[in-house]
Amino acid sequence: MSATIRVLVVDDDALVRAGLTMMLDGADGITVVGEAGDGDELPAVLDAHPADVVLMDIRMARVNGIAATRRTRARAEPPEVVVLTTFDTDENVLRALRAGASGFLLKDSPPADIADAVRRVAAGDPILSPRVTRRLMDRAATEAGAYDRARAALAALSTREHEVAVAVGQGRTNAEIAAELFVSVATVKAHITRILTKLELGNRTQIALLVHDADLC
Template sequence: MNVVRLVLVDDDPLVRAGLRMILGGADDIDVVGEATDGRDAIDVIVRERPDVVLMDIRMPRMDGLVATRQLRDRGSSARIVVLTTFDTDELVFTALREGAVGFLLKDTRPADIVAAVRRVALGEPMLSPSVTSRLIAVATRREDGSRQRTAHAMLARLTDREREVATAVAEGLSNAEIAESLHLGLATVKTHVGSVFAKLEVTNRVQVARCVHDAEPVSGSWNRAPTRDTT
């Protein structure tokens, strides 16, 4: 059994204690380090080389946003999931752009937190469909129509099958779930996902989701066109 090495970063000791209790009880997760701010987090993560990091955003000395950027600049392979309370953490958008692979609400159910860490460790994003919709709604209200037009133009590059795959990615489905939903082989799904990444000029599934949702105000039916590409 592969054990997931995990680092917890939060300035609230009660939050860290709660997460440690929840995650430490899983046989396949090992909490190898903790930090109280972004500056300490960088030292711990460089030293411990964890697979996954749960990173708070708002912290003293150095926040999670700066820490995430600096870790990426250093070439860290740790998969960073930002912790947020949603209503007050607007910096989560920038954290995702800086390379975080997803986000996790602090009031998420314990079983779902454990499942999220496992999923991220396997290379999947942490995208909760309901929370994604709320985050995208906030982001969209702040941006003018140019983002929607740009996203729509990018999505026009995709084949009909690739659009279906992109929509499924935006809904938070894993490759295996997409394969089952679209009745495709897993290898075929991986090929389509790679093609979507290349055509949309993105590097992670969060960015695909943003592009899909950004395009919807311009053309809410773009992803419902008849499927011609059946590969």
């Protein structure tokens, strides 16, 4: 990641794009490098303007945010994706998280919160709004077989990897996990990398969803 966090804004509303761009370009350590009006435009914009974080609208006419998130996270060295939604009841948010998004924001979030979210996601910490996270994750746990599948997947981890996974599910940062387990932050990062590889997951958010499905947090 570059010293300045490069952000790309994807939204089918030109006024929303303009507002986000104006707000984020004035935030310390953040620059908006490009915009896209639909998910189908995103690959070309990313090719021309590599980004560290993509702010992704969900509801777009041609390629929606879920499909665009999945395609973006499949790229080599993909940017982090934070989905944007107007309503906290949007049923597509959970699908976007499972597609590889690092979290989501409500569009009416205060500007400072959006800028802080961009910085946190760029640093590797997922953004899951407390206002809606519990409802969405509870829905995930009700899916048929989710509990059994999650338990079976986590059983493939070593004891220490399991401890780290549960801590991630509880929302702890790398530094907090390191302090709790009396290891270095680098060791925690190594464990998370192995967890992602073993479980074929894309990011920390998906670890958290799996831990919740297993009823471990």
